[in-house]
Amino acid sequence: MGYIMDLRKVLGHRPIIIPGAAVLFANEKNEILLHERADNHYWGYPGGSMELGESFEECAKREAFEESGLIADKLEFLDLESGESTHYIYPHGDEIYVAGVLYLCREYHGELKIQEEEVVRQRFFAEDELPYPMDPMNEMFIRKAFRILKGEV
Numbered sequence: 452m453g454y455i456m457d458l459r460k461v462l463g464h465r466p467i468i469i470p471g472a473a474v475l476f477a478n479e480k481n482e483i484l485l486h487e488r489a490d491n492h493y494w495g496y497p498g499g500s501m502e503l504g505e506s507f508e509e510c511a512k513r514e515a516f517e518e519s520g521l522i523a524d525k526l527e528f529l530d531l532e533s534g535e536s537t538h539y540i541y542p543h544g545d546e547i548y549v550a551g552v553l554y555l556c557r558e559y560h561g562e563l564k565i566q567e568e569e570v571v572r573q574r575f576f577a578e579d580e581l582p583y584p585m586d587p588m589n590e591m592f593i594r595k596a597f598r599i600l601k602g603e604v
Contacts, residue, residue, distance in 0.1 A: 454503050459545060466538075466546040472511035473498025474523055475593065477557050478575050481600040483593055484519060485582060486565075486573035490542055494582045495589045497521075498551065507552040515556070519573060520564030526554035529596060536588050555596050 458467055475496045476484040485494045499514035501507070512523045530553045537549035565573060576582060578597040581590070598604045 455500050464544040464546055466548060469500045469547045469549050469551075470507075470510075471498060471500040471549060471551040472507045472514065473551060473553050474511050474515040474526065474556050475529060475553065475596045476515070476519065476521055476523075476559055476575075477555060477596065477600055480575070480577070481597070482575035482577050483596055483600075484521070484563075484573060484575050485593070486518065487571040487582070489567070489569050489571050492571065492584070493589075494585045496593070498553075508554070511552065511554050516561070518566045518570055519561075521556075521559045521561045523554070523556045523559050525558040526556055527599075529553040529555045529599070530592055532588060532592070553592050555599060 455469065473496050478484070483496070485496060487494050497515040497518040498511065499518070501510040505513070508526055511526060515521060515523050531551070532553060533548075533550045537551070538547070539549070540546045563573060578594070581593065595604065
């Protein structure tokens with residue numbers, strides 16, 4: 452978060468565009484890993500903002516490991532997120548728009564662990580047991596990942 456923290460020192464809470472990446476991990480049962488965020492208690496997937504000099508794939512792998520404990524061995528492009536629907540205001544007032552790349556990951560290793568500053572709990576969910584509340588855009592990408600896992604896309 453060094454780069455974003457440096458920007459915030461200059462810009463305060465004003466809106467900024469955040470480049471980032473996220474990973475939707477799928478297990479052998481075609482369940483997807485979701486976690487409950489500590490800041491707003493919404494459910495989502497591991498991801499976050501890019502550091503200077505980092506590629507989207509490097510960002511995705513780093514954030515996924517930091518938030519889940521899992522190491523992504525192979526990432527599959529899933530989708531892009533950007534635009535008005537990515538606007539978010541954090542509880543402390545920072546305002547962002549996300550420009551991010553989402554990946555699906557079926558090949559990974561490691562043990563699940565929680566990054567307590569950002570994640571309350573996490574586990575793999577089947578499509579018919581998705582937890583709520585959840586950001587509508589996150590749900591759209593999660594459902595797309597399930598369609599890919601079922602061979603529908």
